[in-house]
Amino acid sequence: MPKRGNQPIQGELLQGTLDLLILKTLAIGPAHGHTIAHAIEQRSDEVLQVEHGSLYPALHRIEDRGWISSFWGTSENNRRARYYRLTPAGRRQLTAQTDRWDELVRAINRVLRPAEPTSD
């Protein structure tokens, strides 16, 4: 359940953000779709609700670009599941996209709070 005051954000994720979150999640280690979704939700304190329906097309798209690869494995509770792992290209992509994200956030902040001096 979302914590009070933190309305879940659903379907409003910026284009490409989901891809970044997936890459970040996989940076820790291989995981299957279900784990990825839950990891994102938990680490965002349930603010980011990953729509499971758009998770799989996103995974497919990223795999298609060669940033992640997939294999069949066995889940924690003994289910056959499809696991994804970050490829070296994906790791480079993660760094690049994270930088871009930071830049974007800074830029947006500069617009939103022009009076405040930039803290970094």
Add this chain to the structure above:
Amino acid sequence: MGLTRFFRRSRWDDERRRELEAHLAIEIDEHVARGVPLDEARHAAYRKLGNPTLIREEIYHMNTIAFLDAAWRDLRYGARLLRLNPGFATVAILSLALGVGANTAIFQLLDAVRIRTLPVSNPEALMEVRIADTKGGRTGDFSGRRPSLTNPLWEQLRDHQQGFSNLFAWSGAQFNLTSGGEARYANGLWVSGDFFDTLRVPAVAGRVLTAADDRRGCAAPGAVISYGFWQREFAGNPAAVGQSLTLDGHPYDIVGVTPASFFGVEVGRTFDVAVPLCAEPLSRGERSGLDKPDVWFLAAIGRLKPDWTEARANAQLASVSGPIFQQTLPPHYRAEDAKHYLNFKLGAFPAGTGVSALRRNYESPLWMLLATTGLVLIIACANLANLMLARATAREREVAIRLAIGASRWRLVRQLLAESLLIALIGAAAGAVLAQWLSRFLVDFLATDGNRLFVDLSLDWRVFAFTLALAVATCFVFGLIPAVRATAASPGAAMKAGSRGVSDSRERFGLRRALVVLQVALSLVLVVGALLFVRSLRNLMTLDAGFRQDGLLIVGLDLRRAAIPPERRNAVNQEITERLRGLPGVAEASQAFVVPVSGSGWNNNIVVDGKKYSDNVNFNRVSPGYFRTMGTAILAGRDFDTHDAGSGGKVAIVNQAFVDKFFAGANPIGRTFQIDEGPGVPAPPYEIVGIVKDTKYSDLREPFGPIGFFAAAQEDKPDAFGQVVIHTRAPLATITSEVTSAVAQTNSSIVLQFQTMETQVRDSLLRERLMATLSGFFGALAALIATLGLYGVMSYMVARRRNEIGIRIALGAGRADVVRMIMREAAMLLGVGLLAGTGLAVAAARTAATLLFGLQPWDPSTLMFSAATLAIIAALASYLPAVRASRLEPTIALRDE
């Protein structure tokens, strides 16, 4: 996304299905672990994930080239529909195959004869050099298939031109391969030294001829043989190079073989052997044209220098023309001929596509046939469109339902079009196969014994593009309108109307009617055209040419190898004629210098009573009995006899047209005329001793013209070629062997050639026969398709109006009334179609006027007969549905639907 992924997308989809199943299972496991009942857990999991099928579809679409995928599915759907309607599919594909096949075949010929360039390197730079404007006409002896230049002219041109890096002259010739008895000819070429250099044709074995081979007075020249001749005569043996070949009794050394693709510069022909121009006197003997300024037998082609343009080359040629013609003026020319000659200008004309007599004779008939087959294809398309419309109507409810549940209209149109495209592609493919057979048939049709044809029918990209364009165009013509129509109705209306149809919307019927009117109009055009061509041919075949056509055998005699001195030739010819006359089964035999309709001729101006006439008069030289042999009546005076010989008083027999023209119909017997010879040539007076009926001279199509006949025995310089015409009833095989042995008794080195007058006349009407046969076939085909179309539309209309007709009958309309009603309907369509067709037919026929003989393009009886024929077949075609309508049981008709 790679193409491999596209083709393995179903395997991918299966992976996704398993992945999503696993996801759901894990999610459910977790819920259950938290104590949620299984049922609720499952619901929750599904709620969270959404529709797995939609997710899979989304991924599937990422994996696919959407357009290709949809197209492929549409095509498969179309194929399924076609399999379900084999009758429709057969009719549709067959009619398209015929239409596309005929079009492709004609186009293939046009491509080969008109459009394609010579198979040599950089053919665009080739230009033919000839006299740009032969105003006033040229005088002299003409031989070969392209007599553009004389040898003195060619030599001057070669030495004074500047615009061409290489330039050559050539002439077609027939070389006899045997040394006596019946001749066997090879297609030969006399070529000047630069021929192969200019065309840049290498040898596949040995070497080609070069300037070094072409030296005046060459005694044992080299010869280059074609690949085909090499294969045929030497079985492709490399040892052929270096062997000796006997042509017209003279030995030549084979020096090389040309590539298989090379056929010379004349489209429609190929050559067997090419020899240097300097060898021409070996074959022609005293008739050699190498030093005669009035023997026209050469044509010249050059390769433009890279930095020269056509205009510049023309300007240069024009600037040197004056001196060239001055230099080569034949000394004995009459003043007016000389004046014309000195005014001639040489010019260069693009020759990248080669030169061709076939092209000249058949280009416009071929374009006309292409138009004809195009019309047939349009008629077939209209028919198919009508069939598709009927099918679309039958599927109206299906389409309505699909529209109602959200199919996009464009998607449905695409699906319907896919079916049409499938028909069009299969039809076009079948047509392309058919075309190979048809075009070969056409070439065989146009080839005769005396005129062997070689047309390179190999497929090139133009033929493929043409066929593909036809397929796509036909598909859109017959598929698009019905598809757009079928999806135009609002679903609600369509479903309501479909459940209880009273009658179709007027608009849709209008389209079907318009299509039938179009079919009737176009098929009238084709039927009229066919009839005009057939009647032209009939007119030509039945006209009185003035001589008999059956039972005439023409024997060609070649005395060159027989070592007979010129002064003995008359006697030898006479002796042979007597021998042949004595053969069993031979009614009459006589010599003839020119045989009618053979293509050869001899003409000049004449002088009557000191007055010069500048109309050409045709001449012939014949022996006594010629008119009896030919079956030409002597109207007055006498035939030649044995006294008309030697150097006595020269006599002549003239025809009726001669008398009408030069003696105003008065009796000319005993009066004289002279041939208008040039200065220095004797022009003895000829005394007219007889008048004969008019005969055709060189062509059946020409009007009767004046002809003067001279006595063969009075010729001072008989040449080495003679002809004897035999009137016989004996079978051809018997008589030719008897003639051969009879001639051999006189001299066994005389070479013989046989031809029947029947064949000669038939061959001279080849173009007319081609047009009559093909247009007749297409006309009948068009009429058949249009009739089927009318029948289809009338049946369909009756079927759609069952209710209405049932009500009419129930309310007391008689059977005859119903028949009349339907027939009136058909008559209206027919009437409008015929009216429009008449206008079109007259307009179309006018473009073909030059191909007609003995009738006008607007020949009323032809028009009327064609319209009546179409009307009768069409009436029969609509009578059947009408009768079927009148037999409707009103109770049954009203109960249905």
